[in-house]
Amino acid sequence: xxxxxxxxxxxxxxxxxxxxxxxxxxxxxxxxxxxxxxxxxxxxxxxxxxxxxxxxxxxxxxxxxxxxxxxxxxxxxxxxxxxxxxxxxxxxxxxxxxxxxxxxxxxxxxxxxxxxxxxxxxxxxxxxxxxxxxxxxxxxxxxxxxxxxxxx
Amino acid sequence: xxxxxxxxxxxxxxxxxxxxxxxxxxxxxxxxxxxxxxxxxxxxxxxxxxxxxxxxxxxxxxxxxxxxxxxxxxxxxxxxxxxxxxxxxxxxxxxxxxxxxxxxxxxxxxxxxxxxxxxxxxxxxxxxxxxxxxxxxxxxxxx
Numbered sequence: 628x629x630x631x632x633x634x635x636x637x638x639x640x641x642x643x644x645x646x647x648x649x650x651x652x653x654x655x656x657x658x659x660x661x662x663x664x665x666x667x668x669x670x671x672x673x674x675x676x677x678x679x680x681x682x683x684x685x686x687x688x689x690x691x692x693x694x695x696x697x698x699x700x701x702x703x704x705x706x707x708x709x710x711x712x713x714x715x716x717x718x719x720x721x722x723x724x725x726x727x728x729x730x731x732x733x734x735x736x737x738x739x740x741x742x743x744x745x746x747x748x749x750x751x752x753x754x755x756x757x758x759x760x761x762x763x764x765x766x767x768x769x770x771x772x773x774x775x776x777x778x779x
Numbered sequence: 780x781x782x783x784x785x786x787x788x789x790x791x792x793x794x795x796x797x798x799x800x801x802x803x804x805x806x807x808x809x810x811x812x813x814x815x816x817x818x819x820x821x822x823x824x825x826x827x828x829x830x831x832x833x834x835x836x837x838x839x840x841x842x843x844x845x846x847x848x849x850x851x852x853x854x855x856x857x858x859x860x861x862x863x864x865x866x867x868x869x870x871x872x873x874x875x876x877x878x879x880x881x882x883x884x885x886x887x888x889x890x891x892x893x894x895x896x897x898x899x900x901x902x903x904x905x906x907x908x909x910x911x912x913x914x915x916x917x918x919x920x921x922x
Contacts, residue, residue, distance in 0.1 A: 646888060647888050650888035650889070650890060651796075651887075651888040697792070700792060700796055701792060701795055701796065701799075702799070711791070712791075712792055715790050715791050715792035715793070716792050718790065719790045719792055719793050722790075722837065722866050722887075723866045723887050723888050725866070726865070726866025726867050726868065726887065727866065727888070729869070730867075730868050730869055730886075733869075734868075734869055734870055735869065735870050735871070736869060736871070737867070737869045737870075737871035737872050737875075738867070738869065740837050740866070740867060742789075742837065742838075742839055
Protein backbone atom coordinates (compact mmCIF):
# COMPACT_ATOMS: atom_id res chain seq x y z
CA UNK A 628 0.00 0.00 0.00
CA UNK A 629 2.79 2.39 0.97
CA UNK A 630 4.71 1.49 -2.17
CA UNK A 631 1.57 2.13 -4.28
CA UNK A 632 1.11 5.55 -2.66
CA UNK A 633 4.75 6.39 -3.25
CA UNK A 634 4.53 5.41 -6.91
CA UNK A 635 1.32 7.40 -7.36
CA UNK A 636 2.82 10.52 -5.80
CA UNK A 637 6.04 10.25 -7.81
CA UNK A 638 4.17 9.61 -11.07
CA UNK A 639 1.74 12.48 -10.46
CA UNK A 640 4.49 14.90 -9.48
CA UNK A 641 6.58 13.93 -12.52
CA UNK A 642 3.62 14.67 -14.85
CA UNK A 643 3.07 18.04 -13.17
CA UNK A 644 6.73 19.01 -13.44
CA UNK A 645 6.84 18.03 -17.12
CA UNK A 646 3.69 20.05 -17.88
CA UNK A 647 4.85 23.19 -16.06
CA UNK A 648 8.41 23.18 -17.40
CA UNK A 649 7.40 22.40 -20.98
CA UNK A 650 4.45 24.82 -21.21
CA UNK A 651 5.82 27.79 -19.29
CA UNK A 652 9.59 27.50 -19.61
CA UNK A 653 10.06 25.42 -22.80
CA UNK A 654 12.43 23.13 -20.89
CA UNK A 655 12.31 19.37 -21.41
CA UNK A 656 13.35 17.32 -18.41
CA UNK A 657 14.69 13.80 -18.08
CA UNK A 658 14.19 11.94 -14.77
CA UNK A 659 17.39 10.90 -12.96
CA UNK A 660 17.53 7.72 -10.93
CA UNK A 661 18.56 7.94 -7.28
CA UNK A 662 22.14 6.87 -8.10
CA UNK A 663 22.68 9.70 -10.58
CA UNK A 664 21.45 12.45 -8.26
CA UNK A 665 23.63 15.39 -7.47
CA UNK A 666 23.05 17.82 -4.63
CA UNK A 667 24.71 20.73 -6.43
CA UNK A 668 21.78 23.12 -6.39
CA UNK A 669 22.12 26.89 -6.08
CA UNK A 670 18.68 27.97 -4.94
CA UNK A 671 15.25 26.75 -3.97
CA UNK A 672 11.63 27.86 -3.93
CA UNK A 673 9.09 26.32 -1.56
CA UNK A 674 5.34 26.40 -0.94
CA UNK A 675 3.05 24.88 1.68
CA UNK A 676 -0.40 23.39 1.14
CA UNK A 677 -3.28 22.57 3.41
CA UNK A 678 -6.55 20.72 2.82
CA UNK A 679 -7.55 17.07 3.05
CA UNK A 680 -3.81 16.56 3.43
CA UNK A 681 -1.07 19.05 4.13
CA UNK A 682 2.63 19.39 3.48
CA UNK A 683 5.03 21.32 1.31
CA UNK A 684 6.81 21.23 -2.03
CA UNK A 685 10.41 22.39 -2.54
CA UNK A 686 11.83 22.97 -6.02
CA UNK A 687 15.64 22.81 -6.12
CA UNK A 688 17.33 24.61 -8.98
CA UNK A 689 20.77 25.08 -10.49
CA UNK A 690 21.66 28.66 -11.51
CA UNK A 691 21.83 27.55 -15.16
CA UNK A 692 18.31 26.17 -15.25
CA UNK A 693 16.87 29.29 -13.56
CA UNK A 694 18.65 31.49 -16.13
CA UNK A 695 17.10 29.38 -18.91
CA UNK A 696 13.65 29.59 -17.26
CA UNK A 697 13.83 33.39 -17.12
CA UNK A 698 15.22 33.68 -20.66
CA UNK A 699 12.58 31.39 -22.12
CA UNK A 700 9.66 32.76 -20.13
CA UNK A 701 10.40 36.46 -20.50
CA UNK A 702 12.45 36.51 -23.69
CA UNK A 703 15.40 38.23 -21.99
CA UNK A 704 19.10 37.95 -22.79
CA UNK A 705 21.39 36.46 -20.12
CA UNK A 706 22.95 39.83 -19.25
CA UNK A 707 19.51 41.41 -18.74
CA UNK A 708 18.42 38.98 -16.02
CA UNK A 709 18.22 40.26 -12.44
CA UNK A 710 18.02 38.31 -9.16
CA UNK A 711 14.44 39.59 -8.80
CA UNK A 712 13.46 37.87 -12.06
CA UNK A 713 15.18 34.65 -10.97
CA UNK A 714 13.25 34.77 -7.70
CA UNK A 715 9.95 35.54 -9.45
CA UNK A 716 10.31 32.68 -11.95
CA UNK A 717 11.39 30.18 -9.25
CA UNK A 718 8.43 31.11 -7.04
CA UNK A 719 6.03 30.92 -9.97
CA UNK A 720 7.45 27.49 -10.88
CA UNK A 721 6.87 26.01 -7.41
CA UNK A 722 3.41 27.60 -7.27
CA UNK A 723 2.41 26.01 -10.60
CA UNK A 724 4.03 22.65 -9.83
CA UNK A 725 2.26 22.40 -6.47
CA UNK A 726 -1.13 23.57 -7.80
CA UNK A 727 -0.93 21.21 -10.75
CA UNK A 728 0.16 18.29 -8.54
CA UNK A 729 -2.70 18.76 -6.05
CA UNK A 730 -5.22 19.18 -8.87
CA UNK A 731 -4.11 15.89 -10.40
CA UNK A 732 -4.28 14.10 -7.03
CA UNK A 733 -7.76 15.36 -6.20
CA UNK A 734 -9.52 17.87 -8.45
CA UNK A 735 -12.67 18.11 -6.33
CA UNK A 736 -10.99 19.22 -3.12
CA UNK A 737 -9.78 22.78 -2.68
CA UNK A 738 -6.32 23.12 -1.14
CA UNK A 739 -5.04 26.34 0.33
CA UNK A 740 -1.57 27.25 -0.91
CA UNK A 741 0.78 29.46 1.09
CA UNK A 742 2.72 32.26 -0.60
CA UNK A 743 5.87 30.82 -2.19
CA UNK A 744 9.28 31.55 -0.65
CA UNK A 745 12.71 31.73 -2.29
CA UNK A 746 16.21 31.13 -0.94
CA UNK A 747 19.52 31.58 -2.72
CA UNK A 748 22.42 29.32 -1.67
CA UNK A 749 22.95 25.58 -1.33
CA UNK A 750 19.66 24.01 -0.13
CA UNK A 751 19.85 21.85 3.00
CA UNK A 752 17.90 18.81 4.17
CA UNK A 753 17.79 17.08 0.80
CA UNK A 754 17.43 13.53 2.07
CA UNK A 755 14.19 11.66 1.47
CA UNK A 756 12.45 9.57 4.11
CA UNK A 757 9.05 8.52 5.39
CA UNK A 758 6.37 10.69 3.76
CA UNK A 759 9.11 12.64 1.95
CA UNK A 760 9.48 12.06 -1.76
CA UNK A 761 12.43 13.30 -3.79
CA UNK A 762 12.75 13.40 -7.57
CA UNK A 763 15.62 14.80 -9.63
CA UNK A 764 15.70 15.72 -13.31
CA UNK A 765 18.29 16.61 -15.90
CA UNK A 766 17.91 19.04 -18.80
CA UNK A 767 20.00 20.76 -21.46
CA UNK A 768 20.35 23.60 -18.95
CA UNK A 769 21.34 21.69 -15.82
CA UNK A 770 19.50 19.95 -13.01
CA UNK A 771 16.39 20.52 -10.99
CA UNK A 772 14.89 18.55 -8.15
CA UNK A 773 11.66 18.36 -6.21
CA UNK A 774 11.02 17.32 -2.63
CA UNK A 775 7.42 16.68 -1.56
CA UNK A 776 6.63 16.26 2.12
CA UNK A 777 3.16 15.03 2.94
CA UNK A 778 1.82 14.99 6.50
CA UNK A 779 -0.62 12.15 6.91
CA UNK B 780 -11.86 48.90 -31.07
CA UNK B 781 -9.10 48.45 -28.51
CA UNK B 782 -9.34 47.60 -24.82
CA UNK B 783 -7.76 48.66 -21.53
CA UNK B 784 -6.57 45.62 -19.58
CA UNK B 785 -5.64 45.33 -15.89
CA UNK B 786 -3.37 42.41 -14.93
CA UNK B 787 -3.33 41.55 -11.21
CA UNK B 788 -0.59 39.13 -10.11
CA UNK B 789 2.06 39.35 -7.39
CA UNK B 790 4.66 37.95 -9.77
CA UNK B 791 6.18 40.59 -12.06
CA UNK B 792 7.39 37.78 -14.31
CA UNK B 793 3.88 36.37 -14.67
CA UNK B 794 2.43 39.82 -15.38
CA UNK B 795 5.04 40.26 -18.11
CA UNK B 796 4.22 36.87 -19.63
CA UNK B 797 0.48 37.54 -19.65
CA UNK B 798 1.05 40.98 -21.20
CA UNK B 799 3.36 39.54 -23.86
CA UNK B 800 0.93 36.70 -24.60
CA UNK B 801 -1.99 39.13 -25.06
CA UNK B 802 0.07 41.41 -27.32
CA UNK B 803 1.27 38.50 -29.44
CA UNK B 804 -2.24 37.05 -29.77
CA UNK B 805 -3.32 40.02 -31.90
CA UNK B 806 -5.77 41.21 -29.26
CA UNK B 807 -6.25 44.95 -29.62
CA UNK B 808 -4.92 46.30 -26.34
CA UNK B 809 -4.81 50.04 -25.69
CA UNK B 810 -3.49 50.47 -22.13
CA UNK B 811 -2.13 47.60 -20.04
CA UNK B 812 -2.22 48.40 -16.33
CA UNK B 813 -0.67 46.24 -13.64
CA UNK B 814 -1.19 45.58 -9.92
CA UNK B 815 0.58 43.27 -7.47
CA UNK B 816 -2.52 42.30 -5.44
CA UNK B 817 -6.23 43.04 -5.04
CA UNK B 818 -5.64 46.13 -2.89
CA UNK B 819 -3.34 47.70 -5.50
CA UNK B 820 -5.85 46.77 -8.21
CA UNK B 821 -8.62 48.69 -6.41
CA UNK B 822 -6.29 51.72 -6.27
CA UNK B 823 -5.73 51.45 -10.02
CA UNK B 824 -9.48 51.15 -10.63
CA UNK B 825 -10.10 54.29 -8.57
CA UNK B 826 -8.01 56.22 -11.11
CA UNK B 827 -8.46 54.44 -14.43
CA UNK B 828 -11.28 52.69 -16.23
CA UNK B 829 -10.47 49.26 -17.66
CA UNK B 830 -12.46 47.02 -19.98
CA UNK B 831 -11.28 43.72 -18.56
CA UNK B 832 -9.36 42.40 -15.53
CA UNK B 833 -7.13 39.32 -15.46
CA UNK B 834 -6.43 38.28 -11.86
CA UNK B 835 -4.48 35.63 -9.99
CA UNK B 836 -5.91 34.10 -6.77
CA UNK B 837 -2.92 33.42 -4.51
CA UNK B 838 -1.58 36.91 -3.69
CA UNK B 839 -0.50 38.72 -0.51
CA UNK B 840 -2.52 41.45 1.20
CA UNK B 841 -5.75 40.92 -0.78
CA UNK B 842 -6.10 37.68 -2.72
CA UNK B 843 -8.04 37.24 -5.94
CA UNK B 844 -11.24 35.93 -4.32
CA UNK B 845 -11.30 38.81 -1.82
CA UNK B 846 -10.71 41.20 -4.73
CA UNK B 847 -13.67 39.70 -6.62
CA UNK B 848 -15.77 40.17 -3.48
CA UNK B 849 -14.82 43.87 -3.33
CA UNK B 850 -15.68 44.38 -7.01
CA UNK B 851 -19.05 42.69 -6.48
CA UNK B 852 -19.92 45.21 -3.76
CA UNK B 853 -19.35 48.20 -6.09
CA UNK B 854 -22.20 49.04 -8.45
CA UNK B 855 -19.82 50.40 -11.12
CA UNK B 856 -16.85 48.05 -10.82
CA UNK B 857 -18.96 44.87 -10.80
CA UNK B 858 -19.70 45.51 -14.48
CA UNK B 859 -16.03 44.94 -15.44
CA UNK B 860 -15.52 41.36 -16.61
CA UNK B 861 -12.85 39.42 -14.67
CA UNK B 862 -10.89 36.42 -15.86
CA UNK B 863 -9.21 34.45 -13.09
CA UNK B 864 -5.87 32.92 -13.98
CA UNK B 865 -4.54 30.62 -11.29
CA UNK B 866 -2.75 27.42 -10.39
CA UNK B 867 -5.58 26.64 -8.01
CA UNK B 868 -7.92 24.99 -10.50
CA UNK B 869 -9.89 22.63 -8.27
CA UNK B 870 -13.64 22.46 -8.96
CA UNK B 871 -14.34 24.29 -5.70
CA UNK B 872 -11.93 27.14 -6.39
CA UNK B 873 -13.32 27.59 -9.90
CA UNK B 874 -16.90 27.58 -8.56
CA UNK B 875 -15.97 30.06 -5.80
CA UNK B 876 -14.52 32.40 -8.44
CA UNK B 877 -17.63 32.16 -10.65
CA UNK B 878 -19.91 32.66 -7.61
CA UNK B 879 -18.05 35.88 -6.86
CA UNK B 880 -18.59 37.14 -10.40
CA UNK B 881 -15.65 35.86 -12.48
CA UNK B 882 -16.57 35.39 -16.15
CA UNK B 883 -13.69 33.12 -17.15
CA UNK B 884 -11.05 30.85 -15.64
CA UNK B 885 -7.63 29.94 -17.01
CA UNK B 886 -5.49 27.39 -15.26
CA UNK B 887 -1.72 27.90 -15.01
CA UNK B 888 0.36 26.66 -16.78
CA UNK B 889 -1.44 27.93 -19.86
CA UNK B 890 -0.88 28.05 -23.59
CA UNK B 891 -1.05 31.48 -25.32
CA UNK B 892 -4.09 30.34 -27.35
CA UNK B 893 -6.05 29.68 -24.15
CA UNK B 894 -5.69 33.30 -23.01
CA UNK B 895 -6.76 34.63 -26.39
CA UNK B 896 -9.76 32.28 -26.58
CA UNK B 897 -11.08 33.17 -23.10
CA UNK B 898 -10.43 36.92 -23.60
CA UNK B 899 -12.43 36.97 -26.84
CA UNK B 900 -15.22 34.82 -25.38
CA UNK B 901 -15.59 36.95 -22.25
CA UNK B 902 -15.56 40.24 -24.16
CA UNK B 903 -17.80 38.82 -26.89
CA UNK B 904 -15.58 40.09 -29.69
CA UNK B 905 -14.55 38.44 -32.96
CA UNK B 906 -11.03 37.97 -34.34
CA UNK B 907 -10.98 41.59 -35.52
CA UNK B 908 -11.66 42.72 -31.98
CA UNK B 909 -15.17 43.93 -32.90
CA UNK B 910 -18.31 43.26 -30.91
CA UNK B 911 -21.08 40.96 -32.12
CA UNK B 912 -21.51 38.57 -35.02
CA UNK B 913 -21.36 39.43 -38.76
CA UNK B 914 -22.74 42.89 -39.15
CA UNK B 915 -25.13 43.56 -42.05
CA UNK B 916 -24.47 46.66 -44.13
CA UNK B 917 -28.02 47.81 -43.30
CA UNK B 918 -27.00 48.16 -39.65
CA UNK B 919 -24.37 50.76 -40.45
CA UNK B 920 -25.61 54.30 -40.23
CA UNK B 921 -23.88 56.88 -42.44
CA UNK B 922 -23.65 60.39 -41.09
